[in-house]
Amino acid sequence: MNQVLSCELAVTNGDVYDLDRAYVFHSWSVQSALKPLVIAGGEGCRLWDYDGKEYLDFSSQLVNTNIGHQHPKVIAAIVEQANQLATIAPATANLARGEAAKRIVNLAPEGFNKVFFTNAGADANENAIRMARLVTGRDKILSGYRSYHGNTGAAIVATGDARRVPNEYARGHVHFFNPYLYRSEFAATTEAEESERALTHLRRIIECEGPTSIAAILMESIPGTAGVLVQPAGYMQGVRALCDEFGILLILDEVMAGFGRTGRWFAFEHFGIQPDLITFAKGVNSGYVPAGGVILSDQVADFFQDRYFPGGLTYSGHPLAMAAIVATLDAMAEEQVVENAEMIGNEVLGPGLAALAAKYPLIGEVRGLGVFWAVELVSDAAKRTPLAAEVMGKIKTALIAAGLLPFVVDNRIHVVPPCTVTVDEAKAGLAIIDQVLAQFA
Known part of the structure; x- marks a missing residue:
């Protein structure tokens, strides 16, 4: 058996990254440009890597982990x-x-x-x-x-x-x-x-x-x-x-x-x-x-x-x-998860994102329901010019570095945490978005 495929799998980010890049062909990607994030485990709305760095999941991965990670x-x-x-x-x-x-x-x-x-x-x-x-x-x-x-x-x-x-x-x-x-x-x-x-x-x-x-x-x-x-x-x-x-x-x-x-x-x-x-x-x-x-x-x-x-x-x-x-x-x-999603949208994400839109001309529009929101970013508010892909890439990198996993599409940040997200977690995610947008405003 090839040494890297043995049961003695490494427990560092670097080893897992190298294993992926050696053998995994990724979807929707130019393979040589890939730098996949390494994830070791998760619980609820949080994930972490092998080095112990923790992330608040505001992507629900591909908008699917509605009940959160590792629900017992x-x-x-x-x-x-x-x-x-x-x-x-x-x-x-x-x-x-x-x-x-x-x-x-x-x-x-x-x-x-x-x-x-x-x-x-x-x-x-x-x-x-x-x-x-x-x-x-x-x-x-x-x-x-x-x-x-x-x-x-x-x-x-x-x-x-x-x-x-x-x-x-x-x-x-x-x-x-x-x-x-x-x-x-x-x-x-x-x-x-x-x-x-x-x-x-x-x-x-x-x-x-x-x-x-x-x-x-x-x-x-x-x-x-x-x-x-x-x-x-x-x-x-x-x-x-x-x-x-x-x-x-x-x-x-x-x-x-x-x-x-x-x-x-x-x-x-x-x-x-x-x-x-x-x-x-x-x-x-x-x-x-x-x-x-x-x-x-x-x-x-x-x-x-x-x-x-x-x-x-x-x-x-x-x-x-x-x-x-x-x-x-x-x-x-x-656990009234659907009701929680409605409450988080009405009381936290909706008002919180509206406040960010009022604060940053960079935000052209905010729209959504429940825990299903999009923040559309523009370089010219009057012309509604979509923010350039290069800048969006930098914003995504900054969000991840700050401990938030975003779902970024084109010129938008999709705010889509698990339906189980708590009020405190939703507010923490909004605070990170606020912190990062301030760097680009």
Whole structure:
């Protein structure tokens, strides 16, 4: 065996870093430019390295550790399931899988009674697209330019951001501009104008593409990676109405925004609408074991009662992931984690970030709900010029050096701590952001 792969793994940051750079190929990266942060352990909202340096996690990693790191009930459930049955094929009936599905259905709106499990959010969206095409007999999928839906065949083409461009291999995808008042595509000056004009634009896209050719509109309930774009009043209701008018299914991607992140179990609950398919992953078990899925409305599920569904995954409903789902959702309910996320947003993060925006012209806009916020940084407030990537890189480095793990995208700091974050931890994170922005103001 190669010496570096022996059981005598080193316990220093340097050794772990060298091991990674020798053997690990990283995603979304120029490999030679990588300098990955070394993490040894964690608990709650905090992580630490092998040298003992501690970090406050304001990223939830990739916005998925909603219940925080190493929650004892979730870890215990995974261990117990591993001791009982570590893996089983998806065609079997398994207690953990059934219990996980039951809990998810109990949180979903009335009229949703089946769950198809996947391994992540990308393949959840893949299968929701497949279902919509089969049910409607149509091919096209409409999705927003400001969106991210995953990095598999159809999911990455449904994605609107630039990562789509070198990956455009799937068929039948059309994009539209979703609302973003701060950088309006519609010359809107108010939320009402942005909503109305965005809906007019979407109607024209539907009409020009041919309503009878469109299977589904796929949307993040609140686009996350694109900038935590909280939908303006009336927009989601308008999208639902367009879908009803033209016989189009509405797929809501709750992969990032779901399971407590916005202070609700599902982000679409803020808008008083009901989709036809719901995709999820990340927060359903905080990513402790990879899991995702599609929650099917009865209309969609009934279509397959006597028809073959041509889809499946070897690890669909993996028992370790299912046990983690059961323990996560139970613990979140018992410990009022969703309510905590709402309170932190309303009482700490919302007011705190607004105060920073008033203090620093560098901040163009702050927006969000619960523990799902974006701070948009600009070099010219009047022109809303995005802060340069080089400066954003320096800000990210400074935040990490100060003990905060940020989620930085383009010219934005996404403030997305675990839903379990305490008032004191939220205030500490805001203080670090304040301290760092002062260096660049």
